[in-house]
Structures are given as structure tokens and as C-alpha cells.
Amino acid sequence: MQQFTYDALLFDLDGVLLDSEPLHFEAWRRVLAPWGIDLDWDAYRTHCIGVADQDMLQFLAQRAPQPVSASKLWEQYPEKNRLFIRLIQERPPVPPELDRALERLHERGLPMAVVSSSGRADVLAALEAAKLKPFFRLILCREDVRSPKPDPEPYLKAAALIGASRPLVFEDSQAGLESARRAGFDVIQVREPAELPPLLWRLADQGLVLSQQP
Template identity: 30%
Template sequence: MTNKITTLLFDLDGTLINTNELIISSFLHTLNHYYPGKYTREDVYPFMGPTLEETFSSLDQDRVQEMCQHYRTFNQEKHDELVTEFPKVYETIKVLKEQGFKLAIVSTKIRKTVIQGLKLTKLEPFFDVIISLDEVRHPKPNPEPLFKALKLLHSTPEEAIMIGDNYHDIEGGKNAGTLTAGVAWSLKGKEFLSTFHPDYMLEEITDIFKIVGVERT
């Protein structure tokens, strides 16, 4: 018998807020600086999800921090211009909060940028717990950030679900022992995400209501 879900752990980018254009533009800005003309939009899709350090270390071990800083400077400058909301996210998260669910953000971004995105989309008041890259030694898919969020929320993995748009989210949830849900609006595609066998696939954010037992009015 499945325990009642009391706790929802959300990825941020590509799940609650549409940062796809910002991330793609930031990667292209950085890569075209270091490798002019070598990368297209499609080339950077595989870089979306892992930490910047992981991505850039695969390209140039000696300039990882320099490249990360180049990316983050552009990313922060263009953030509010390029980030948009996904449909029905604000209303859905608001209902979940009002219904007493415990909510957390578990992201591979630095804390400053996570908060910037939450404030822009007015989601910040709904999340008492934010686990960013700054709080962990081992990001998703390692279970460390999920365990930290659950501890702060006084929850167990058995009563939690991890929701995200990338395989790091699904594998992170599985590694931590939570339920998992992929989102069909993932830039990498529903079919790609399905290969990692999440417990649920959300066609739209409001599908979460049925999973956690919230009656829609």
C-alpha cells in the first residue's frame, strides 16, 4: 500500500518556470565565446540538467570556473528578460500550499539564481525549503539534496514525490526512495523522460492534484 503523499519536491528550471530560452542563450553565449561557431541550439540540449561544473569540466578542465562565471554573469543579466511562467503553475502551487502539503525546491542551480526565479514568478512564498547547489556536496541524481530537503520538512521518502523535467530528477528520486513524476513539457521530450520510468507523467501541472488526492473544484 502506498503511503499518503504529504511532501512534494520540485525541480525548478523547466519544471515550474520556463528557463529554457535563458539556459540555451546562456550556453550559446558562453560556448561561442570559447569555441566560436562550434555549437548550435540542439548541441546544448544535453548540457541542460547537470551542474555547470559537470558540463564545462567535460569540455575544458582548466577553465571550468572561468566558463561558469561567464555563463552566470550573462544568465543573471538576462534572467528577467527571458524567463517566463508555465501555465497554471502559480495557481497549482498555491492550492497545494493552502491544502497543507510540504513543498520544497531541489535544484542544481546556485541559490541566488533559484531565488531570483521564484521571486520573478511570485512563487517564493510557497516554498519554506530550498536546496540549491550551494547546500550540497553531491547534486542530483545523488540523493543528498533530496534527503536534506526531507529532513528540513520533517518528512520521510515514503511520503514524498520528486517532480522534474530531467533524468537527474527521476534518478534522484529513485535513489532517495521517493515516488517520482516527470513532466511532459520537458524540453528533452516526454518520450526521453519516459525511458527513466518515473512513477507518473504529468501532462500538465494540475495532474498532480489527482496523484496527491486533492479534489479540484
């Protein structure tokens, strides 16, 4: 068998496969408004993307004009999830050509997985709305690990479950990049989801991610 560099692809979801972070932001902004918490995009992007839920909630609680605990804000999670799912079903934020690029890799038998810090309900709703779920052999979410990113556990566990020894990771957040690097895997930083389809086409065309019989 001819050997190529990578034997699997592992993707973060929000900000990599889908431009869904603005929808998470909008859902949180609406849920937090009754508490008087003014959440702007720059603060959300800096402190709430790619971090553990408890760290994010601590940050949000500190922005409240009146004392509120992170555990109290956690009680708003179901409503935030309902809003996010409704928003993503209304306008799935899928980059052009992403489905075709993933389909090409999927047809060639390349194992692919989603490795997300979001909850399973959000992840499945997003992938189903975007019609991307069938391309992935594994979907690993927040509930599936004890230590979230930047700990290496999410990527180590995903690689083990799909039988990959040298996967290539696609990430956007600093926590995600650190998680992949601490796992010992190569990682490409995706600055915005629109960058991903050209990367996948180029990698496939160059033969860097395919395993084939000679």
C-alpha cells in the same frame, strides 16, 4: 487524522517549474562564443541538463576548437549567471495556471520545496522573477549538498529538512529521476513545464497530496 499518500512535494526547478533551460542555453551560448565553442540545443539538452557542473564544463571544453580547460570555462560562470538573470527577469518562463495551483496547495499547508542543481543566485532570481518563491518552505541548491544529482543526497536532505517521510518528486532529467528513485521516493517525470499545473490540480482534487483533520 486522515492519511493520504504523500506528505510533501519536491520540485526540480529548470524544466519542471519553469521553462528556463532555453535561457540557460542562451546565456551559455553567448558566453562561449568568444572561445569558438559552437553549442547547439540538442547537444545542450543531452549533455548539460541535470548533470554536475564539472561534467558539463568538461563536455563544453571538449567542443572547443583550441585547447581549453574546464577550470578556465568555470571562470566564465559569473558572466553566464549575469546573463541568465537578466534574461529571466525580462521574460519569466512561467506555465499558465502554475501560480494558482501552487497557491491552492500552499494554502492547505502542504510542505513544498525546490531541489535544484543550479546555483542559489540563479534559483532565487528565477523564483523571484516568476513570483513563486513564497510558496516554498525550502529551496535547496547546488551549494547545499556535497554530492549532486544523480546522487540521492539532494532529495534525502530536502525531505529531512521539511520533515517529510514520503514526498512526491517532480523531475525532468535522467539525473534527477535517478536521484529521486535512489532516495526511495516516488517521482513523476515532467516532459515540459506546461504539464505541471494540470498534474497539481488533479493530484489536489484526488486528495493524494493533502493531510487534513477529519
